[in-house]
Amino acid sequence: MTGTDTPEWPRCGHTDSGERCRGRTVAAYPACLAHLDGTERTAYLASLTPGADLDHRGTPFTQSLLDELLAPLREPGSGRVRVGEAAFDEVRFTGDAELEGIDFGGFCSFASAVFDGGLYVQDACVGGDLRLSAAQVAGDAWFDDTEVKADAWFFKARIEGALRFCVRRIGGSAMFKGMMCGDAYFSGARMAGVTSFSEAVVDGEAAFDGVHFEQGADFTKTRIAGRACFDGARFLVNSARFDGADIGGDMPFTGACFEAEASFEETAIGGDLSFSGAQLAAGVDFRRAVFRRTARIGPLICPGRVDLSGAVFEAAVTLEAAAREVRCRQTRWARTAALRLRYARVDLSDAVLEFPVTVVGRSRPFVSPEGGVMAEPGLTGSRVRVTSVKGVDAAYLVLADVDLTGCLFVGTVHLDQLRLEGRCLLASPPPGPRWIRRRTLAEEQHWRAIRYGGGWTPAPSGVETYGPGVLAPVYRQLRKALEDGRNEPGAADFYYGEMEMRRHDAAVSRGERTLLRLYWVLSGYGLRAVRALTWLVLAMTATVLAMMLWGLPQAAPDPVSAGTADGRRITLTTTKPEPVNPEGSYAKRLSSARLEKSMRVVANSVIFRASGQDLTTTGTYMEMTARLIEPALLALAVLAVRSRVKR
Structure with missing residues (x-):
């Protein structure tokens, strides 16, 4: 409600400079608390007892007036102020507002209130909702050592200074959607219900370290200009969603716990992402995320999928992850990148590489900053398996110590410039005397499974099967890649595969296929x-x-020999008989x-x-x-x- 709207409560009749006061009238008096005369105010305050409800919506307040109002509500024994329900909607505080040692039996509402200074709440307990929706605070807003037993509403609140929300526990939902503040500190808070920071804006840094989000948390389209710390945070039951968020600095999740999926879809991150010691029960989604100055992600221990499809890396980055699957479909690397992985199936389909990108299968577990070996619960296996590089410009791609037995190569650009380092495994033919032991591409396995049946690996569902005419150039380019790397013995199997595909290609002339068959029979294409x-x-x-x-x-x-004598000259003629066939x-x-x-x-x-x-x-x-x-x-x-x- 704006200042021009007619309030829904009985309105004070006092006018100042031609503007009528919006304060709610007190009891049977025609004025609000601020405009009661001395006798009327004294009479009203004398009528209050601890636990009474307060309704002073729209009333202008100062700290002295607030203290005067709360004094009759203080219990003599405990010294604490006890209020029933408190409605301070649209009030305007001149200067700072301080509330300390107060117990609210019901809700406490400052919706659309305006604070010319700061708001400081300490050692308070709210039995109902705490409402600051659309409130405006010119200074800081502190909630220290406070408990809210129902919901906390900060929808579209505007806090010019820092928000320090060190609340012991919120028993219901916590709605900070559309809120704006300077810095934000929520360290150690417990949120029992649904928590939403959707579209919130933090102009400085934000600290959520140690926060318990018992029903998950929604940071969709949240904008944090600086660092956002989630060290030790716990996201329980439901997923943690950061979709569309814009984080200007680092985003550490050291020691955090995710009991459901963590989603960073279309998130923009300006710094590093640390997951050292974090526990993840499901996957992590970074689809279409933008990493502006991110130099490091991980170490990330994830028993599910790490999805980087469509993500953009604008700076050189090192990604360390132990996961069941790492999906990098249409991912764009605008700078160099090193992917140091364990266990994962890696899909690089249609990825865009503008600088060298290295995919390395790591044999040793990751180590925490403290030097301890990081546990890998839920992960089993041995080698990193690259499942597809189709559509990739392989001129900048380096694969080291990975399993390529199921990798799809058809459709890769500049495959002859691919670098294979370390021990990269490829599929072998079925065992038995019929098949020569060699390294084969997954696509050849798929084709032979249709032609010869058992023993060869069939194509997975949805994967197209290609014939020899398509596979021969793939083998040729891979052979050239290894030969250019001075690994001619390693290129021999690719040459064998190329000749095999040419021999089986129906588009090749019959004469050429006959020569290739003879070459194969006599020496295995000069390789056996x-x-x-x-x-x-x-x-x-x-x-x-x-x-x-x-x-x-x-x-x-x-x-x-036969000779004739002619004077002193002798001529000899020798005739050698034909050899006689044996009898x-x-x-x-x-x-x-x-x-x-x-x-x-x-x-x-x-x-x-x-x-x-x-x-x-x-x-x-x-x-x-x-x-x-x-x-x-x-x-x-x-x-x-x-x-x-x-x-």
């Missing part, structure tokens, strides 16, 4: 030395047997002598030059074939070994 050596041994064995059976002649041919049974041909010669021929054809051994026509062609095929198989084996040991 055992396979190439096996083929080499089989080829050499077959060549040795063929030489013994058909390649070596029956016997070594003797040279035949007799195959068993007779498999002799030790023929074995030695055959092995010499084959060894020379593979490694050295021709053996010089006389061979049959069949043997000559065998040697030519061996000199073409077997050195190639040996070269493939050497290539496979080199690909695994090259640095």
Whole structure:
């Protein structure tokens, strides 16, 4: 109600400078308490006894008038003032207002009151509601060692100075929605009911350390210009909501307790977020939050989800968290960032990286500032698992010591510039002799699960399955990323995966797929030395047997010479007979002598030059074939070994 509105109570008839007083008339008198004459006031005050109700709405007050009013209500034994219900709505206090040692049996209302100075309430007990809705205080407002057994209403109150609300307990709801003040101190207060600071404005710092919010707390769209301290605060039963809040400084939650979800959706935070020693029973939501000058978040121990989707980090930041899941979908890092995580599944889908961002799987527990190891209740597992980097520009992304067995890579930009450091795990094919042991992408697992069934990991619900034509470039870029990092042995499996996808791609020509299949069969794309050596041994064995059976002649041919004499000049012509094909049974041909010669021929054809051994026509062609095929198989084996040991 404004000063121009007609009040709902009987109005004082006193006028000053043409303006009528808004004070409520006292009893049967035509004036308010402030404008009663001496006799009338004395008579009225004499009628008051401890526990009486007071209704002086709209009355102008000074501290002396207030003391005069409360004097008859003081009990002689205890010395405390005892009031029933007190209605001081729209009163105007000139100077400071002090209330000390007062027990209100019912409500105490200062709604829309105006205090030219400060308001100081100490050692008071309010049996009903405490109401300061729309009140205006030019100085500080202190509520020390006070108890409110019902609700506390500070809706749209305006306090120019500091609000010190050191209330022992509020038995009902605490409504500070739309309130404005300088600094705010609520240290150690207990709020038994719903607590709301929605749209409140604190022009300085705020302290909520040790506050018990027994029904949760709502700080939606609250604006605090400075530091907001919640050290040791307890948010019980319902969630703690800071959605849309604007915090100018640090926001520490050291030792705080959250029994339900904590929500910071669209919150703007200007300083660090400390959760050292905090206990969280559920998740933390930072969706679309803005971290302006935040250099550190954590250590955050969260058995649920830490959701940073759509959040913006405007300064370099270090995030330390042990959580079940860390979601960073469409998160934007405008500066460098280091995510030091434990246990979590990390989703980086469509994240925007303008500077280097490192995701590190931490093996050791986090340590508190005091040096103690932080407990991690409700968290089990071993490695941090990155589940998706699709849509990310990987030029600035570094993954270290993380599990990539379920990571989605399709759709990642500049994947060839991704840095994989430490031990990064990838999925393996199903066990068994059919599948070669190698590192595979999750997308290949999904495709093979459809094609081959059991053993391969199927795609999760809602995840699209891609064919070989899409996966081949992904393998190629990952191979290049490791090769550029001088990790060619580690890139070998990505090369194998690339060739596998090309071999299975229906868009590739039949001739190319045939060559790739032959390359795969003979040496596993030049990466399986055992396979190439096996083929080499089989080829050499077959060549040795063929030489013994058909390649070596029956016997070594003797040279035949014919000469003519012409005076003193002699001319000799030597004709070497053709080798004779061996005869007799195959068993007779498999002799030790023929074995030695055959092995010499084959060894020379593979490694050295021709053996010089006389061979049959069949043997000559065998040697030519061996000199073409077997050195190639040996070269493939050497290539496979080199690909695994090259640095």
